[in-house]
Amino acid sequence: MDMFSIIIIVLIVAVIIFPLMIYNALIRRKNQVENTFASLDALLKKRYDLIPNLIATVKNYMEFEKDTLTKITELRTKAISSNLTTEEKVELNNEITHAIGKVQVAVENYPDLKSSQNFLQLQASLNEVEEQISAGRRAYNAIVTQYNNAVEMFPSNIMAKLMGFKRRGVFTINEQEKQNVDVKNLFKQ
């Protein structure tokens, strides 16, 4: 076999193999994103399960924060019942995080509640699940960044375009959470 034929064969193999490898890598990235979101979703569900306990524990004490409690219940019902997109889920959970944070700050005003064994246990569980959700978000962001790199970088961006893969959003801390908690304002609301 002469040199020319070898080069042609190598080129043909490269033309077939190379796109196949990119295709598989992109699929792998997409699946990793979905997989990680599923794990995060499981953690979010764990938090939904804690919400009824939280409401039951605090509602007798916190007469002035009834609106917040009602809002948390509504958000939870919406989160577990609807068929939401990833973005909507993210948005809804941001709201839940914010509302639970508000309750935890408001508890400072109720010494009996703050020192009750039930609430202390619940608070520990909530802290744990919040920390797990935070870890889940960081894991999701890391995987989505890798996916986004693959979708936008040459040469895989060509294949990604053909496959209809688009850039995905990462979790960001919303403006409300970024600001330091202003306890005075929280109680005014």
Next chain:
Amino acid sequence: MKTENEFKDFFNSQFQSYAADAIKQRSKYVRKIFLNYFYAILSILVLISFSIALSIKNFNWENLSIVYKVLAVLVFIAGVSLIAIFFMKTRKLKNEFSNYYKNKIVMNIVKFIDKNLEYNPNEGINAQEFSSVDLFNKPFNRYFSDDLIEGTLDKTHIKFCEIHAWYEQENNDKKDIDKVFDGLLIKVDFNKNFKGKTYVLPDKNDKTYTYFFGLGEKKNTHWGELIKLEDIEFEKEFAVFADDQIEARFILSTSLMRRLIDYKRKVDKKIRLAFINSWIYLAIPFKERLFEPNLFGRLVTYDVVVQYYHIIQLSLSIVDELNLNTRIWGKE
């Protein structure tokens, strides 16, 4: 926790009586050990003279009567046995003094640092546990562990001990020794519940990527999947492997990463950590044996004992450095 100045005061006051006792004891043991060496050397000289006598040209072993032959063999056996006995006795004496020293000197330093700490010079962490922690991915067939210090600091249980593990094999009449670990292993109760395994190793273990136009796939390693974390400085110092990347991030929160960088800089050694079943295992390498008495050199001078203080404080400080007494994540 006691400061170094407080330790200095302790050294200059109360400790001096323990030091004086230890020096007296050492002189006693050194005398006995020298006497043993003397007898051993004497036995060797007798044996050498005996061998020279037997190898004199005109000497004919065949001409000796059976009684002399038996006597010669007996003298030879007795000489060899005596040498062995003297060396065994020396070893026993060294162990006895080491035990005395640890129970008197090291024990008092441990109790000074925190009177709730327990010190067991002859106990350690067993080989099965060390092997199951799997920090080194190297087999070993020789192992010993001693100097166990254990206690509870506020809400956090901690124990640490000295460990030596190595692989030894005979190769053409030569002993090949492959060291696995020499140093301290610290086991601390972590403040979060978790089920999987997460390893934080020196960054040289980070060569596990196969690059392909940015689509590089992470290879699964012996310790699990390589986890890339957000903290660039942390990534420069360590490589993280875990069987569950969400759990790895749950353990290695952004603040814990910063705390680990600071702790690593304080220790200034290649530390390895394993997070297993809600425990942290931390390995700090030390080339030398720890807490051992020096029979013929400085025994209880300040520069010697302050080293013990530093090693114990360094081990205990992990509880504060990693903020392990903060128990707000559901673990008591």
